[in-house]
Amino acid sequence: MNITRLTPDPTGLVDWPTLSNDRKSVVTVGVFDGMHRGHQAVIGRVVELAKQYDAFSVVVLFDPRPGLVHGYAAAHDGAEPGDDVRDVQALTGVDERLRMMRDLGVDQVLVVRYTLAFAAKSYRFFLGQMVGKLGMRTLVLGQDAAMGKDRAGDVKAIATLSAATGVFELDVVDDRGPGHVRIPADAKPQMPSEWGEPADPFAAMTKAELRAWSKKHQARLHRTWSSTNVRYLLGQGRIVDANEILGHRHAIEGTVVHGEERGRTIGFPTANLDEATVTGYLPVDGVYAGWLVDMGPADSADGNDDALTDRVASDDKARIADGSPWRWPAAISIGTKPTFSEKTGLHERVVEAYAITGDWLELYGHRVRVEFTGFLRPQVKFDSADALVAELGRNVEETKRLTA
Template sequence: MNVSRLEPDTSGIVDWPTLSTRKQSVVSVGVFDGMHRGHRAVIERLVELAHEQGDYAVVIMFDPSPKRVHSYAATHGGAELPDGEPSADPDELMAAGERIRLMRGLGVDWVLSVGYSLAFAAKSYRYFLGSLAGTIGMRTLVLGQDASMGSGRVGDIRAIQELAEATGVFRLEVVDDAGPGLTWTPTCHIPVPQGPGEPADPLEGMNKAERRAWTKAHACKHVRAWSSSNVRSLLDQGRIGAADAVLGRPHVVEGEVVHGEQRGRALGYPTANISPDYSGYMPAEGVYAGWLVDLGPAEEAERDAKAASGDQDQERVAVSSLEARLAPGSPWRWPADISIGSKETFAEDGRTYERVLEVNAIAGDDWLELYGHRVRVEFLAYLRPQEKFADGDALADQLQRDAADSLRLAQEAAARS
């Protein structure tokens, strides 16, 4: 797979590459954050059409996301998002490199990663699509049902279809994601229930009147169930099982292991403390079951990830190394219990702890030295809320139960896969 990074100039014009003088392209456009089942339905159809027609399967991916760029402009007097500022997008479900890795697995030939900007956004959808037809040889455009593009996002499916029919330059194919349709996502914060196990759908069991009142009280939006917006909402509620069902795989957070206070080690449950400079969307506070994957020393892991998401000479070796670590049953993968919270048991009067992500790898008698390594945390199930224990012994007893539950759930998930 080929990957090209394209930066629009100050007027928003992109210097699109010529992919071939002989082959045309089947193209899809979007952010593809999360690469959930709806995204995969679009890309799988893209690849299928490209193979049928003897064309390239091309994905144009925006990074940073349009939402991030426009939100920054709204709070900074209409300014462009500066390079690298802020360094991480707290709303991003998945880093761009991980999206590209998954696209490779689906058979995409080219990923054109476009640095989205206000100047680029000001171009009309007609100009944008005309540029794709004239440069990368777009024969077919494949989009999801809710896609829109161009200045003011007026280029919706109907407008694009009319343009395709009027010009005859390209054909539009709209993909039904085959998902369960629409769902309600609250824009107000919903506290995670203070009980064990996966939080339930708050709308479950409500009659029509109760549902209407609840959705109004929580300023709910109607969105597709298979959407990035819904995944974020589910993660905010601690509903990991439901989020993973939309994603079609476990939700992931990645980061470097840093030194903590070593309280877990003193209790017999050493944890990997993840740096605040992580990638991926952080779920609600609580304790989860999942997996910990060692991606190697941070510098090497970042180098391999960059190579695996680019067109450098070492791409094939880097991809092989990364996939080997991620594979089920790999020696770098362990069941784990995962804690997101503020260490309430050890909080002194008047002292608060910042929210942290800690992971206890269940590796038998092995002692894992992961400081300075980049790790991947995969979330499988919500176990329980955070709570304050009477002392370290009570906490150690609970950690033992968490480890046993996590091991069981990870083994069950492995047996199903």
């Protein structure tokens, strides 16, 4: 898979590459945050049609997320976020999305830096560029896709343009999944109060009760297969339901740093992730069962390495694969430190993973991947160190069961 990064000029124009003078392309466009089952259906269709037509399969991937860019601009007098602004709402980093696209068989990924000037271009102009520069013969989209200035290029408008011009075909994929769900307009992460994987709170509601709940919380309809729904579920500790929509385990990545090392003193040494390096959406505070994967030494800080290439290297697949020698079952804790941070003035969230292995792991300075399998319990304060150790022992045994 070939990966190309493209940055629009100040007017929003992109210097698109010429992929071939005689070979056409099947193209899809979007953010694909989370790479859930709906995204996989769209990209799978691109690959399928490209093989059928002997064309290139092409994904135009926007980074950062449009939601981050427009939200940041609204809060900062029209300014755009710099590279130092973390997107804490993104389900996955770009490297994770690229890995999955590679595994799906995509030929070309064009990673376009999303800017306000680029967003101001009309969908007609954008699609004209796709046809003229990339040789697009077919555009594949999900059912509620929209693009261009003011998102005017929805599926209906693009279908009309396709029929009127005859220069490209539109192929629409049903990427909704099993219908829709209602999510509160003011939904916020809420840590479960009980031990064990949370149940769907709406499963036992009657239609009348669900209507009353929706009205009270101003709930909005969202596709079941959507990044918004996955984010909501992770914010409620519902890992199993989120993973079902994703079609894979939700994961984050970060660099291991020295922590307070209290875990060592009680027999549970943990890999502590530097929050500033974490990519991927952090589920709500709590203790989870999952996996810890050693991705190798973090990229050097000499400014010359290309993270986009390094983190989609060929050996990543071997490291991430189930059964690889670089992965271990892990009990994972997410929570806030009570100590005051002089750097931010805030209580920072900490991610700690205890790898269940008989070997000593030296992971400081390594990039690691943390995958979530299930919710174990909320964060609670224990009366003594002995009580904490006993509970951690139970968490380890439950993790072994869930990851067997």
